[in-house]
Amino acid sequence: MIIAEIKHLEEVKQMLEGYGKVLNVGCGGCVAVCLAGGQKEVDTLNTQLTASLRTDGEATQIDGFTVERQCEVPFLAELDEMVEQYDALLSMACGAGIQFLAERYPHKPVFPGVNSVFVGVNKDVGWYEQRCKCCGECVLATTAGICPVTMCAKSLFNGPCGGPQDGHCEVDKDTPCAWIQICERLTAQGRLDNILEVHGPREWEGQTQSSLVLEQYKHRYAKDEGE
């Protein structure tokens, strides 16, 4: 899921300076699971903001409303009637959701309430680790389910660099070397030959990919893409 963290209160306050009525829009998707932008976090931030602004002598009114997912039009539509009542919107969704919200209401200033950090997993409460860089060229099939792009500090494709010491990365001594882990797991599975073939340089321009149309839906959008 997409992992995000709530912005510092002072930063949010600065963004909202001068706006009389603000709607804080939460998202019930990924950011709710990582406890950054769900309804509970919206309520908490609103309480903190209101109290802090009141202390500063500001009379800003901050209301909250959480939609199921800010990255889908039908859910955003819930906001249509209420948005007009506000001077600005604060979004607690990931960067994609924030932009989608801003796109739907282009005449309203939209501000981010969270920082989107990465695509990761939930290791423990409040402990998330990056596992995917969305590079667009997945090699997990041959690397025993361990991503060298994400887990190797140098994103190497053909084995470890010369730096690992005692199985750990030279960049961070507490981090296990991804390639040693890959080798160990492949050996245990009896398929070490998976990585014997040299992997050529990857197409790094894939990093800039910003949209994906599933094969079965390409015909639907073919006309738009051709124009």
Added chain:
Amino acid sequence: MGNLRNAPYKIHVSDEALTEETDSMPKDAEIPVDRDKIKAMLKRKKGRMKMCLAACAGCTLCAESCFLFMGNEQDPGYMPAYKVLNSLGVLYRKGGKVSRAQLEEMRELVFKRCALCGRCYCPFGIDLPNMLSFARSILRSQGIYGMYPHSVGSPEAEALGEEDNVRPPSAE
């Protein structure tokens, strides 16, 4: 809407959900339900939602389109129509006059038993995801929303106790 209880189909609308509020109303101190707000929300989409609710023939064809239904041994409680009728259906039938306990029961249906993936299919064209989303919005307006096992204050976290509270299922 009138066919909720009497329709000859297998989708069960619980009696508890339809019982007029009486002694079952919780008596301990709790946040009161803002019924005016619920009524206003229900009214906003009344035409479309009541039409959809009335159009449900109970064919159960939506069931197999729900991966949670299929993944839970085809438990009827996961059937999309069941979830809609026992949440939004009850809200409309009772005109928003529901207790907090009843809303809490709906939390399980619309937040826990539904991922809102939008894949549920109705041959009559009933927009089931939209209805479940609407039910969620109404519950959210009353401070009832999905809790994750590791969320502070979630029933699961409280049941685990303070020490185990910091361990999500994925780490078990």
